[in-house]
Amino acid sequence: MVNRPLLSNRPSWLRIPEPGDFRSPVHDKRVVARLGLFLGAAILILFVTGLISHLHQHPVSWLPFGPEPVWAYRLNQGLHVAVGFATLPLVLAKLYTVYPQFFVRPPVTGWQHALERASVGVLVAATVFQIVTGILNVFKLYVFGFSFTGVHYATAWLAFGAALVHVGIKLPVMFRAFAAGARNLDSDDPGPDRSPNGDATDGTTRRGFLGSVAVATLFLTALTVGQTVTPLRAVALLAPRDPFDGPQGLAVNKTARGAGVEELATAEDWALELVGPAGTSHLTRADLLAMSQHEAVLPIACVEGWSASARWTGVRMRDLATLSGGRPDDPVHVVSLQEAGTSYATSDLPGSYVAHDDTLLALTLAGEDLDLDHGFPARIIAPNRPGVLQTKWVSRLVVGNAA
Amino acid sequence: MNAAAEWSRRVLIAGGIAAMGWWAWLALTSVPPHWWLPWGIWLAGSVALNDAIIAPAVTVLGWLVLVRLPALARGRSQGRVDAAGSGPVWVGVLLRGAVMVLGTLLLVWLVSLWSAAR
Known part of the structure; x- marks a missing residue:
């Protein structure tokens, strides 16, 4: 029997949801921590490659770039855009797994909790903003009301900073989530800070969910890199531009x-x-x-x-x-x-x-x-x-x- | 957590706050003030987009595709609804993966349509 003391007696569709309404086992810190690790790596790659691109266009004397290796900028920017597209399913999956936390009541229990929630809000805003504006830039849709390059660059610092703060705050939870190891991923034991979830109704496993995210991320990457990697050119569905389509x-x-x-x-x-x-x-x-x-x-x-x-x-x-x-x-x-x-x-x-x-x-x-x-x-x-x-x-x- | 982990935690938080401080400096010195309002709207809109549209839509679609429809299908074949049953894991992996890929393609396709219309 699952203990859901916060749930009212009204049917769930007649009231604001509560965390206990979300019964899928994927809403679990063990899944969240692993997705966070992948997403953190993606944000780090995006930040570094974006910074390199920015410094190419706005050089500084203390970190000059040279003409060698010849392929470096090509690799850098191809990686930036490919990882940017690949981040989309990662972000959606991460936000989906933590979505029940959106309905925690009371919304704030103290100043530390308030700061933590505020940092999450900043992280979500900056990350989604970067992905959305980045994709719109790829399609040359400049509908923002501001210059893309300057604001995308500035927001990258916000996203990166918020990600660091978030990882710092959640480090103890991450340690506990990883401490049990992958073999414990689908055990019925409750994850850290999580009530038991043995009443899942869709047969979903946490391992299966993470596998799906990996499949989607790799597949979407394959649909993007064709704009640089010639053998995958025919399936570059996420790349609006054929590099060889033009005069000469x-x-x-x-x-x-x-x-x-x-x-x-x-x-x-x-x-x-x-x-x-x-x-x-x-x-x-x-x-x-x-x-x-x-x-x-x-x-x-x-x-x-x-x-x-x-x-x-x-x-x-x-x-x-x-x-x-x-x-x-x-x-x-x-x-x-x-x-x-x-x-x-x-x-x-x-x-x-x-x-x-x-x-x-x-x-x-x-x-x-x-x-x-x-x-x-x-x-x-x-x-x-x-x-x-x-x-x-x-x-x-x-x-x-x-x- | 041991001392090294606690030290790492403090470094991460301090580094993050420093990075956000640099963002604030850039916002004040490199971004013209008349861009601040649309920038703020797009940032707030990003949270709203996820919390009000994408996440609920994914939740409802996930329930429909992974819970309700399989239950109805089983109910038809067995004469009863048994939502707790499940197929092979790889079917779920592929199904969810396909939903994510197609969902992303749909989003990007909408953007490309928008781009073509302008």
């Missing part, structure tokens, strides 16, 4: 029309303005094509998670730096034809990138002139760099401190 077999995020540069980019009098210690010079596309050309196979790795490698040809950035009177490892400020103040209309190449063999002012893609949407007449392509910083429709390069 490569996807485009921002078109020339969208950037408002169609006329300027196709103007016959286009010339690259090269500013350096030796002064300012102008190089036409023919001048650039007459310089030593270098080929590099590098990926476009988008912050939305998709990536694709392509064969680029152009002038090495260090050759241009030298031509301008600078050193081959001077930093370069890149300006595009886009209107000043537009997002990502400019970018900066640190000295380590400029000096790298494969950092190019690219003029061709897959052996053909760059398509207008890929940055014709010239664009930046460099290893280990977010796609948004591979500036297209380049108009001006400023070498060193020449600006």
Whole structure:
């Protein structure tokens, strides 16, 4: 006989539920602790990969990123988005298992309990917020009323901080939940801080529930990583973008029309303005094509998670730096034809990138002139760099401190 | 808990509070004030979305799919409702897994429809 002293005599559908109304054995600390471990690992991965992506776009002197390894940003962002999607069933499962706690009465029993519940509220809000806004960003649905990048980054600190506090508060419960070991997972013994639940009516086992969550998480990951891992491309149902669907077999995020540069980019009098210690010079596309050309196979790795490698040809950035009177490892400020103040209309190449063999002012893609949407007449392509910083429709390069 | 665990616990809580403090600093210095209101609404909406819609829906659907429908099916075949019976564990694992996968796909599909409509 189950003891449910809090339950009133009214039928459950006529009143606000009470924790005892939820009879499934999965509402148990042993399940919650294990899901919390998986979710905590996912939050840690998301936080670290998100931080790396942020620092690529907003570099700091004390933690510079270099061009090697070439694949690092591609892996980082693919992991960030794939784990983000995989977190969705983990969060739903975790919140489902603890849902009865939402109906605990009285809602607050003291200041410590109040703080604990407040930290859980912050954790739920920040985690769901990050997942929802992240997915909307993947689909380019900017319906928030605020800029995605700045707020998503700030909220990451809130989610990470709330997760740390929550784990700290619940550490004793987690220890007890794990102490019994996996073999005890489906025993009839009550879990820590939980009344006996031998009256489950759906035949569910805790082990089975955790297995379901694992199956769902792995399956959803397989449906996402196809945007980077080519063999799984056909089943990339959760990836809205086919990386190879676009002009010259490569996807485009921002078109020339969208950037408002169609006329300027196709103007016959286009010339690259090269500013350096030796002064300012102008190089036409023919001048650039007459310089030593270098080929590099590098990926476009988008912050939305998709990536694709392509064969680029152009002038090495260090050759241009030298031509301008600078050193081959001077930093370069890149300006595009886009209107000043537009997002990502400019970018900066640190000295380590400029000096790298494969950092190019690219003029061709897959052996053909760059398509207008890929940055014709010239664009930046460099290893280990977010796609948004591979500036297209380049108009001006400023070498060193020449600006 | 031993001393090491208690020490870990304090470090985690202190680290978490520091991270949230950094969030507050970022909110005050890097996020324009006119974004605070929509940001707050989206944060509160995230809790409401889970507690008022997703979790109750999952609870009701779970009861329907895993309790009520199997009970009705057994009742038809056996002439009585025996809700306590259960099939092989792997059936439940796959069924729940499928519900989670399809549920996630449904959510993402709705987002993609929304995106396409704009």
